[in-house]
Amino acid sequence: MRQCLTNPDGGYYTSRGQATSSDPFGKRGDFITSPEISQIFGELVGLWTYAEWRAQGVTGKVDLIELGPGRGTLMDDVLRTLRNFKPMMDSVGRIYLVEASGHLREIQHKLLCGDAPLEPCDEGFSSRCKYSPDTEIVWCEDLKFVPSGASAFLT
Secondary structure (H helix, E strand, C coil): CHHHHHCCCCCHHHHHHHHCCCCCECCCCCECCHHHHCHHHHHHHHHHHHHHHHHHCCCCCEEEEEECCCCCHHHHHHHHHHCCCHHHHHHEEEEEEECCCHHHHHHHHHHHHCCCCCEECCCCEEEECCCCCCCEEEEECCHHHCCCCCCEEEC
C-alpha cells in the first residue's frame, strides 16, 4: 500500500500533483472527505480536542498530529476553533502534519501559515501557524519522524 500511495515514480499522492495541478479531492477529484463537505466536522473535532485536553488535566505542552491532512482543511478548522480557547492554544507546542506529497504540503502550508516561510528542518519542513505565530507547524513524510514521548492529540 505504501508503494502505491507514496512511491516517487508513480505513487498516488507523490506523483499525481507533481507534473500537473491535479487535485485528488472534491468534485473533479477521486473522492471527498468530511472536512471538505462542511467546516462543522473540523469545528467539532476542535471542540472534542479541547474537551479531552481539559478532562485529562494536561498542564504542560501538547502536540497536535494529523496523518494525511489532505488540503489542510481539518487542521485549519480545528485551529480556528481552538484559538477561541486561549489556554488550550497556548499549550500547543508543535503541530505535526504527516504528509508524503510535496504538492499537498504546499497547499496545506498556504492555508495554515499564510505568508510565513516554509523552511527545511530536522523532521522535514516547518513554518509558523497563522492562528498562533508562536506555534510551529512541522511537516514530516512519515510518522517515524515525529518525536516519540510527547504528549499528543492525534486528529
